[in-house]
Amino acid sequence: MSVETAPMQVLSSRAIARQRRVRSTKRFVEAFAQHKSGVLGVVMLLVFVVLGLLAPVLFPAEMIEPINTVNNPRMASPSAEFWLGTDELGRSVLALLVWAIRPSLIVGISASIIAMILGTLLGISSGHFRNWFGALCERLTDWFLVIPFLPLVIVLAAVFGQQGDWILIVVLGITAWPGTARLVRAQTLSVEGRPYIERAKVLGNSDWKQMSRHVLPNVMPLVIANTTLTVAIVILSQTTLAFIGLTDPNSVNWGSMLDNASASGAPLRGAWWYLLPPGICVILVVLAFTLIGRALEVVLNPRLGSE
Amino acid sequence: MSEPAEAIAADVGSDPALERRVRDTRRAGGLGRFILRRSLTGLGTLLFVLAFNFVLFQLLPGDPAARYRGVRDISAEAIAKLREELNAPLWDQFINYIKDPLSLDALSTFSGESVWSTIFGSLWPTVVLLGTATLVATIVGVWIGIKAGWNRGSKFDKASTGVTLLLYATPEFWLGLLLIMLFSTGVGPFPALFPSGTIKDAGIDALSIEGVINIAYHTVLPATALALVYLADYSLIMRASIVDELGQDYLTTARAKGLMDYQIRRRHAVPNASLPTITLIFLSFGFIIGGAITVETVFSYPGLGLLSVEAIGTQDLPLLQALFLFTSAAVILFNIIADVTIALVDPRIRV
Numbered sequence: 001m002s003v004e005t006a007p008m009q010v011l012s013s014r015a016i017a018r019q020r021r022v023r024s025t026k027r028f029v030e031a032f033a034q035h036k037s038g039v040l041g042v043v044m045l046l047v048f049v050v051l052g053l054l055a056p057v058l059f060p061a062e063m064i065e066p067i068n069t070v071n072n073p074r075m076a077s078p079s080a081e082f083w084l085g086t087d088e089l090g091r092s093v094l095a096l097l098v099w100a101i102r103p104s105l106i107v108g109i110s111a112s113i114i115a116m117i118l119g120t121l122l123g124i125s126s127g128h129f130r131n132w133f134g135a136l137c138e139r140l141t142d143w144f145l146v147i148p149f150l151p152l153v154i155v156l157a158a159v160f161g162q163q164g165d166w167i168l169i170v171v172l173g174i175t176a177w178p179g180t181a182r183l184v185r186a187q188t189l190s191v192e193g194r195p196y197i198e199r200a201k202v203l204g205n206s207d208w209k210q211m212s213r214h215v216l217p218n219v220m221p222l223v224i225a226n227t228t229l230t231v232a233i234v235i236l237s238q239t240t241l242a243f244i245g246l247t248d249p250n251s252v253n254w255g256s257m258l259d260n261a262s263a264s265g266a267p268l269r270g271a272w273w274y275l276l277p278p279g280i281c282v283i284l285v286v287l288a289f290t291l292i293g294r295a296l297e298v299v300l301n302p303r304l305g306s307e
Numbered sequence: 308m309s310e311p312a313e314a315i316a317a318d319v320g321s322d323p324a325l326e327r328r329v330r331d332t333r334r335a336g337g338l339g340r341f342i343l344r345r346s347l348t349g350l351g352t353l354l355f356v357l358a359f360n361f362v363l364f365q366l367l368p369g370d371p372a373a374r375y376r377g378v379r380d381i382s383a384e385a386i387a388k389l390r391e392e393l394n395a396p397l398w399d400q401f402i403n404y405i406k407d408p409l410s411l412d413a414l415s416t417f418s419g420e421s422v423w424s425t426i427f428g429s430l431w432p433t434v435v436l437l438g439t440a441t442l443v444a445t446i447v448g449v450w451i452g453i454k455a456g457w458n459r460g461s462k463f464d465k466a467s468t469g470v471t472l473l474l475y476a477t478p479e480f481w482l483g484l485l486l487i488m489l490f491s492t493g494v495g496p497f498p499a500l501f502p503s504g505t506i507k508d509a510g511i512d513a514l515s516i517e518g519v520i521n522i523a524y525h526t527v528l529p530a531t532a533l534a535l536v537y538l539a540d541y542s543l544i545m546r547a548s549i550v551d552e553l554g555q556d557y558l559t560t561a562r563a564k565g566l567m568d569y570q571i572r573r574r575h576a577v578p579n580a581s582l583p584t585i586t587l588i589f590l591s592f593g594f595i596i597g598g599a600i601t602v603e604t605v606f607s608y609p610g611l612g613l614l615s616v617e618a619i620g621t622q623d624l625p626l627l628q629a630l631f632l633f634t635s636a637a638v639i640l641f642n643i644i645a646d647v648t649i650a651l652v653d654p655r656i657r658v
Binding site for chain 1: 348
């Protein structure tokens with residue numbers, strides 16, 4: 001009898017957990033692959049990531065330094081040498097475009113991670129604590145939810161000044177969390193009603209342990225889907241801020257490219273090669289994150305069902 | 308009126324959940340009460356924004372009074388008074404601030420004029436622009452959403468969802484730049500149809516018939532840019548709410564009664580699905596204000612958005628803060644209006 005059960009006992013609990021994790025990852029990948037638009041988003045994003053990583057190889061950094069481009073034609077239309085023409089300083093638009101991928105993705109993802117952490121902490125706290133602290137977290141979320149996003153970011157950016165990308169990350173991060181917090185709060189409330197949380201409470205687990213071991217894993221899938229959608233919004237906001245001149249003037253990004261294009265009269269000269277590509281890049285990256293986020297929402301949240 | 312509820316409450320005794328429900332039912336009493344309660348919450352939010360504004364002012368680096376250097380006709384006494392106020396202990400500053408939270412006499416550091424009169428002077432172009440854009444976006448967006456949601460999976464649904472997702476990802480100011488290039492400058496086959504820059508030609512009275520036409524003419528392009536981006540939001544929401552209603556029993560009943568498809572759609576599905584969309588249109592007001600900032604800049608449309616960007620350029624912080632306060636108050640007000648409208652239409656919300 002014991003001989004038959006022996007192979008089961010060989011597996012430690014850790015190995016079983018690992019097996020289960022591998023299985024659920026596989027199931028997740030299969031479910032995600034069902035969503036053609038989500039897969040398309042992943043492919044689009046990968047193309048941008050690879051191009052962004054290859055930027056120094058494809059276009060050496062000297063190429064986009066204005067001091068090296070004085071002899072190039074200015075605001076020239078596309079040619080064999082400059083596939084997407086040049087800007088008002090004679091720099092290749094294509095090179096600028098590829099170099100601009102990094103700040104967009106880095107700022108977008110880092111700010112969204114800050115927003116994710118803040119939103120999850122405040123959301124779980126406001127759902128878990130039934131005292132003044134929970135109420136405070138809930139109020140804070142409601143207040144920030146109402147404050148208009150862009151005017152708030154503008155005031156913050158104006159106060160903190162143009163001190164480089166990291167300040168932009170912090171400003172965008174501390175303004176983008178309330179949506180996540182509200183979602184997490186709703187999910188926390190529904191999780192807290194389940195019996196196993198009561199069991200954890202009765203067994204004397206601390207608040208921190210209840211929240212981190214029992215509530216957090218249940219909230220995480222939704223948070224990840226939501227954060228992917230936040231990245232899209234943050235990248236749009238970052239482009240807007242750069243366009244109105246609130247980011248580091250030395251950083252090359254799509255918003256500042258459009259700002260320069262607009263300031264140097266590209267719309268009036270009909271310089272479509274300078275005006276179209278940065279906007280299209282923003283649209284593609286934002287669309288990629290939106291498509292991935294929507295697919296994740298459906299895969300990770302079975303309640304959404306058919307839609 | 309409240310006696311039966313009281314009696315029930317006494318009966319219920321120690322069951323807190325039931326007790327709460329009884330209390331809520333009593334509280335649901337009237338719409339007036341709901342509006343009052345909602346306004347008080349709004350007021351709380353406004354107080355938070357005010358406190359936030361105070362903290363922001365404290366974070367400012369450097370000598371705030373020195374910012375008025377650029378203003379020619381500001382008196383030395385005014386600067387001295389400002390210095391004195393700024394050198395007061397933090398607590399006194401906060402008391403002063405609470406006494407006059409809106410800083411009614413604050414001056415722009417660029418023009419030296421009162422910030423509030425500057426804001427109210429630039430208000431009407433923004434109202435014209437946002438009003439037009441929201442109206443167009445609502446009508447077109449809701450129409451697309453209904454048509455796509457009702458015929459889920461159809462060619463129209465797939466095409467419109469694709470286009471709206473694209474528009475959703477588009478920065479509105481970039482769309483504005485494109486519109487200027489296509490229809491204002493005129494490229495290739497596109498003729499220069501519409502003007503860009505300013506809201507009306509100089510020397511025309513805004514209130515005359517000619518003035519209104521002139522303003523409309525100048526508003527076409529910026530309003531189109533804004534409307535295109537926001538109709539994406541509205542149509543995606545309307546589509547989702549229609550799809551939510553599709554499986555409901557009352558639609559099956561309506562169908563069993565032998566109603567025509569368009570009758571079911573117009574009389575039964577759409578009114579129910581409109582509720583979340585209406586709320587969202589009001590709630591998205593904060594985002595539309597953000598859009599107005601960049602679109603007005605691109606078109607040099609002289610509203611609050613252009614004013615904000617100019618204030619950033621001149622580092623005019625008192626004006627920026629007043630603008631922030633003003634837009635926050637407007638958004639809070641629109642939130643209250645949204646909640647009250649929904650409560651009027653749907654009594655379930657009043658609890």
